[in-house]
Amino acid sequence: MDLLIEKTELDGVICITPPRFGDDRGYFSETWNQERFVQAGLPRDFSQDNHSFSSHLNTLRGLHYQAPPYAQGKLVRCGRGRIWDVAVDIRKNSKTYGAWTATELSFENRKQIWIPAGFLHGFLTLEDETEVFYKCTHPYVPAADGVIAWDSCGIDWPLAGAPIVSEKDGSAVAFSDFSSPFEPELF
Numbered sequence: 028m029d030l031l032i033e034k035t036e037l038d039g040v041i042c043i044t045p046p047r048f049g050d051d052r053g054y055f056s057e058t059w060n061q062e063r064f065v066q067a068g069l070p071r072d073f074s075q076d077n078h079s080f081s082s083h084l085n086t087l088r089g090l091h092y093q094a095p096p097y098a099q100g101k102l103v104r105c106g107r108g109r110i111w112d113v114a115v116d117i118r119k120n121s122k123t124y125g126a127w128t129a130t131e132l133s134f135e136n137r138k139q140i141w142i143p144a145g146f147l148h149g150f151l152t153l154e155d156e157t158e159v160f161y162k163c164t165h166p167y168v169p170a171a172d173g174v175i176a177w178d179s180c181g182i183d184w185p186l187a188g189a190p191i192v193s194e195k196d197g198s199a200v201a202f203s204d205f206s207s208p209f210e211p212e213l214f
């Protein structure tokens with residue numbers, strides 16, 4: 028069985044669904060296979076694996092980026108529960124600058140989203156006790172961490188009331204006041 032590779036509205040952001048091999052015990056699935064994922068257009072090397080747990084539904088993390096030269100591509104999946112995962116194009120030379128795409132990722136649908144460098148990333152949990160796993164192409168560099176207000180990009184979040192956000196995310200700069208560091212020569 029092959030990986031299912033699907034394009035999104037934004038060039039460079041792709042959805043990958045690896046097969047699951049089920050039997051009486053449950054299932055087995057390869058969540059990362061270097062050769063196959065590189066064939067699908069992903070980079071060969073990742074330098075950090077992250078595990079994020081949110082206790083409650085309606086928890087919103089984002090919108091985040093790490094500025095160049097420390098920019099991160101992210102391969103995101105949901106291991107328990109469900110999320111609504113969003114990427115916003117902030118590549119300055121892009122025809123879709125400022126546009127967003129969203130995909131539901133869940134334990135059930137086993138989808139993964141590849142979000143290259145040059146995008147904001149964020150997600151909203153759609154269930155309590157949701158776990159998200161993601162690989163990053165660059166290690167975390169706190170000084171290069173950037174946050175844009177989740178409600179300033181025109182994203183149609185499927186909220187259940189006011190979201191639970193971190194202090195940092197709640198006091199982020201608006202997209203209209205943001206000057207992207209993702210200059211054309213980077214792409």
Ligand SMILES: Cc1cn([C@H]2C[C@H](O)[C@@H](COP(=O)(O)OP(=O)(O)O[C@H]3O[C@@H](C)C(=O)[C@@H](O)[C@H]3O)O2)c(=O)[nH]c1=O
Binds near residue numbers: 088089101
């Ligand atoms: C992101 C990150 C955080 N931390 C620490 C810093 C802080 O003390 C604590 C929580 O950090 P944050 O509040 O930034 O965590 P969080 O809001 O979950 O940030 C994440 O959001 C999603 C949407 C992303 O795309 C990720 O790249 C990352 O930015 O974890 C690390 O040690 N390494 C990391 O890679």
